[in-house]
Amino acid sequence: MFMIRWKNIKIPQWVIHLLLVLNMGFYVMIATVDYHHLYYKDYWLAPSKANLNGYTLEISPAPMYYVYMAFLLAEIMTTIGIIISSYCSQRSMPNKGKIHFLMIAAMLSPMLLLSLRILKILKGDDPTPLGILLSCIFMSIAVVKYGLFDPVKNAKNYIIDNLKEAVIVTDADHRFLFLNSMADKIITSINKEQGYSTDDKIYAFIQGSQDFFDWKDRHYQVEETVLKDNELIQGYMMTIVDVTKIIEQNHLMKRLVLQTEDANRAKTNFVSNMSHEIRTPMNSIVGITEILLRSRHSPKEQEYLLNIQSSGRVLLTIINDVLDCSKMEAGKMQLFDEPYDTCSLFHDLRISMENRIGHSGLELIYDIDQDIPCKLKGDMGRIRQVIINLVNNAIKYTEKGSVRFSVHVRQKNTDKVMLYYEVADTGIGIRKEDQKILFDAFQRVEMDRNRYVEGTGLGLTISQNLVNMMGGVIEVESEYGKGSRFFFTIEQTIIDPTPVSAVNYNGQKDNVTEKEAECLFIAPEAHILLVDDNELNLVVAKELLKPLRMQIDTAENGLQAVKMVRGSQYDLVLMDHMMPVMDGIEAAKAIRALPEDKYQKLPIIALTANAMVDARKEFLNAGMNGFVAKPIDFARICNQLKLWLPKDLVRDVPKEEAKKLLADDLSDREIQPEDPQMGFSFEEGVNHCGSKAALMKTIRIFYRTIDSKANKIEQCLKEGLISDYVIEVHALKSSALLIGAVPLSEAAKELEDYGKQGKTEVLEEKTPDVLTMYRDLKNILRPYAEKEEDAKKEFSDGEWITALQQIHQCIEQFDLDGVDQIMEQLEEYQVPECIRESMDQLRVYVADVSMEEIMELTDTMTGLLRD
Template sequence: METNKFVNRYHAVNKNKMILTGLVLAVLSWILASVLDFFLLKNVSFSQVIFNPGPEQIWIRLIVVCLFLIFGSHAQFIIDQRKQAEDALRESENKYKSIIEAIDDGYYEIDLDGNFTFFNDSMCRIMGYSREQMAGMNFEAFKKFYRPGRASNVFEWTFTKKDGTRIIFESSVSLIKNQEGRTIGFRGLLRDVTQHKKEQELEQAKLAAEVANKAKSEFLANMSHEIRTPLNSIIGLIELILETQLTSEQREDLDVVISAAYALLSVINDILDFSKIEAGKLELEYSLFNLRDFLGDSLRIMAAKSHDKGIELAYRVLPDVPDQLTGDPSRLRQVILNLVGNAVKFTDKGEIIVTVRCKEKNDSRACLHFSVHDTGIGIPKEKQDNIFSAFEQADSSISRKFGGTGLGLTISAQLVNLMQGNIQLESEPGRGSVFNFTAWFTVISDGDYAYELLSDIDVSKIKTLVVDDNESNRHIIQEMLESWKMEAHTVPGMIEAREAFAAAEKEKKPFILNIIDSEMPVYDGFLLAEWIRDHSKSQYDNIIMMLTSSKNRNQENLNKLNIKNSVTKPVRPSDLLDAVIKTLNLSKLSGESAQEITEKLPVQDSPLKILVAEDTLFNQKFIFRLLNHRGHQPVIVENGLQVLDILKQESFDLILMDVQMPEMDGFEATIAIREKEKETGLHIPIIAMTAHSMKGDRENCLQAGMDDYVSKPVSSEILFNTIHRLVPKAVVPKIKPEHPVFARSIDKENLMKAFDNDWEFFSECLDMFAEEYPKMLEILREFIEDKDCEGVRRTAHAIKGMMGNFQAYSVANTALTIEEMGRRHDLSQAKQVFDNLVTGIETIENILKNLSERD
């Protein structure tokens, strides 16, 4: 506002000056013209020529006055313009100097001799000198840094300040020219870059160290892989040799060799994972898995070692923990096995219990709390802070009793961190240790699990005796049974069991089922089973033996003791329930209990047209022959897409739907069928063919819209009872009697039930089996060599089902192991297990052929 007033006043004054100048010039020109007329004209007075001139004089004078007025105005205008320009230049210079003085960088101007003509306060501050001292300094050296023709002249130089400090400057230099274009000096900006240079050096050193560390880690990863590959071959070859006829000394020596090989493999695996983490190459993979069965499968890896030391190994998952999760099961298994492996190593007696609780849960995610409790030697307080550091151990002395790399807990801590959790230790010397860790997972199905039974299986009120010397395991088994509403009683040994039997007889409430631990002090489970057999009354017959290892499962010896089924410790809920159902011969008829088992199949009166969706060739032929044998009309397709295609052209009374199929699985196909039925109003009964009798994987069958389900390997009795319930009118021809002669190693009753008590049917399926299994093994071998994990998983799954149909459960478990390797994307041990699978199938083939030849 003040500036505008000043400008307006300035213009007004200039305007008045221009008017005054014009008037002065006009008066002067008039007087000058009058003087000239006075001398030139005759007989006129001076006053007359001034005040009363003639017309001619007036016009001449007016012209002259106008010329002078124009000239004066123009002259005044030029003077004013120059003055304004000078004022603007002066204002611009003042503003420029204010800006220069305000910047943090130093600004300088020097003449051609190198003397300062101008510099700002920042220049003094940076260089550490006062203005007076700076004025007397000469910087002629600046001139040599200027290079004509360059767009930018920037240079660095080192300078010693007044206090002796050496600093690094970054400066620019450019020419100063006068109005004629002649160079009169140099100007530029100057900046202190000492700290920036130090930071750059540190960053470069850091990057160099990281590159070196990464190169080291990558080298370790590559070397570990190269070492592990031949080591796996060594282990596989030794395992093959151990299966041959050897002397006791040879077997003992090879056991030492393979033990050392596994120890070395463990060290290599630790180094490999550690180097991957250090190199930043380890990433989590996400897949669907069932927590409870996953824990059981994982802990069985450590079961043999723990039981060899006389340690009880068990796990417990609380009911509120969701079962179907998405996460990285392979890395979770690695953490658990590291912790359990350490617990086994540092525990000489007692137990190791793995417990899982739900710490936090929302609609889509859950934070699970895992604890591994052991009764081992414990860890001193002073060692606990560093226990998760690399290469640290509770006992690092040369003569320490326990080996290891010291990497297991470090890797576990880093993996837990990747799973967005943390790991902690609680321990006291002589009183054991508890390792706790948390991890986040995506929840697939909501609601409490509680080892829940499917709605149409009723085992409630079945009086069961559990015999186990370990209190924790008794509690875990009891919790499982009671969650199924069974009446569970627990005792620690044979003497207490006999007392329980006596009390049950007295009360006339006998035990229907007995679940016995095979390994107990003084009197083991087999002695108790023998006592039950010798003192058997009908209520004592049903025995499930809990074995410490699947290798101890000799079916012939179990049969001699009337042991109907066995499960391997640590006991998985699904295995125990399957064993209960098979032992009590429970059908899946709605509302059927242990006391209401139906022994005869219903007679029905019309054939059905049945669509069978199954991708495995052997299972296709088996199901086709089984249905055809009952007079039905089966139509076979290989996947869900083919189901949807054929339903557009034909109608069916029933669909048998395999759950796992390529391209489109059974769940997706069922959902698509049910969506289509919303438009048509029709409903086709769908029976799923799946794996277990537990709620978990199979609860998805009901959620997808399936009407019922049967377990694989398919039992003809359960299958046709299920068909009859869904479609009451169906042909069931008379059942042929079973063949009388069987090898003792084959479960005669279960095998014949699987083949509908039809010896001819069994012989035909055996021929199909002999024809198909070599092809399937060759395909599996190629998938393993090509590292095609999905192909391995799918083919091993098919072989598992095929072997299950022949009741060859040990071989089926071997196929299951390979299937799990494919699912985990870890085929490092697949070749060795595949060789065992080939041997097992060939053995089963010989046994089955011997049966066929005895027809």
């Protein structure tokens, strides 16, 4: 048992227990020989032959005596075998030979003398005590002289020997001086397979592998240390570590990383494909809804269509949020640093915020630092996205009070400006514990309270990531029940340091005729609503009314006008007659049917090309107060407005001052050279539009919509939508007359009359010729449109790219109103030559609500501008 413990031999516990039981059994049996004859048959004292005066103990062995002797000899021989095996295998033990020799001598001494006694070679007294004494002497020498049981040394040896790493110590010639158990196991295996005869060859084999070597499906890492004494090399220590599990784990981790990347790619592709697959039918749903909304429907059907449109936009917002989040996870979200106009950004944000607040009753506080440079470089679209996200959240969670948007300069030098953005509200606030998870994906706080608030819980996550990409961090401060404040700071590059307060956007003004000056007045506090489905008519009317300084809102159909009248306080309404969805007469009746008394007194003036007596009666019967014939005459509409606007809002203007206010240059009245075959009179156009500037703007809009409008007329006739056909040719009659294309206007009027009479066959016969005349005007008007193009303000390629990206984003969000606003703003600027043809096509796609085509074309145009 001593040798087993000393050599740390691992054997089953039951073997140890069996040995203990056997030894104890034999000891008890020997101690009780007086009571049985199992061990000795008999024993007695006999006179000693060596000592005449002494006696010798004589025994007569029984069977168990021989059994015990055999057991004892077996134990001793096993022990000697263990010692010999230890000697052969143990390479690392100091004084190995001497210690093992003493241990063998200690074991053999009692065994040898006992054997001689049993074989009767030695006679007389039992020599066993002498053998045990010799054994103790040999053991003592091993302990005292050679430190066999030194606890510190043994502890070190035990620790080193039982390390999982192999440790080898050699002399300067690479002969092994010490090997722990693991090293001995590895060296033995290598020697057995390779047949190396000397230690230095084995060492060279391992050393030759440099840092790593493989052996029997295991991977080992090797590290060698030189052992020196005063710069003299005494030997080497080599550590061999089994790194099989680490390498396998690394391989597993690599596989898992690849699998994760594959899964992420698959997820990203799935989300991208699904978003595309969902967008495709959504394009159809929202696009067709938009088209249907331009036609006449019952109020109930109109409500259904608006609900479809609203739900589609909400769904699209969710799709875009998920797609943006997926792009960020995949590291594919990109920023585009392009020059942008800060005034344009803040203007767009204000419009979006006001539209989002609508009639909720919330106050929008707009605080812009006037020292902000007018032109910066950055990703305007992403900044806008972050602000809109924050403002939308503020509006969603604020029932009353205000939403405040602030931008201030924190630091500024010659090249960079640090802008501080803040969105604050007086809403429900956020608990402290909820603020920790506020920016986590798909997290929404207080779900029991806010379950009816729309959204995916991704808006803040996306915003935080975008701000991080721009070098900032969104922070939040909130007091529960009192409101929240979200703020961040980002650095932008300065392109033009001129502060926004110093930018002057006022255009040059022209002179005016005597007649127009006599009837001019101003009414800056008057708030009127202008209703017309024809964009050209809206442009011309607003241009004509600009000198009056009134606040003018516009609506595209009667139903929209009724809603706006209910939601705002207007002093007068200018209402077109023939419009899709709901015409002017129906809209006037609907307004008069509203319960409050103010709607009975609201002045409504008809704008119509139908000046027949019966039409006038119809207007008056519908509750309108008067009418103005189209094309609009400036003096006539001024007289009508002056008659029906509240007197306290109207201020007369002296004639000379009126001329300056109208500012219509006499050169605008100059007649252009004409060709009798053109079918177009510039003089007629100036007369109808009121000024050359207004006519040129009208020609530009007319020119760019020729293809889309002509296609729409053909489509309505082909599909048998005669009522829509009549509305379209009615609009063509009016717009053609505005620009001075009198023959086309008269032909369109003839088609309108046939359409009202239901003469489809005549329409099918005459429409192609009229549309040919319509399309031929494109070549005639091109010089005027291009001249107007050259007169427009300049717009950098970077600003065009930003605008096109905004159009793309609006289409993704089904914000068709936003697209119209951007397109209207772009008409004020020169179109770069490389995208001029594409811009014409884009106008057609926008008019046709071709969403997929718009997104593809804006991407193409952006690429052309970047190249």
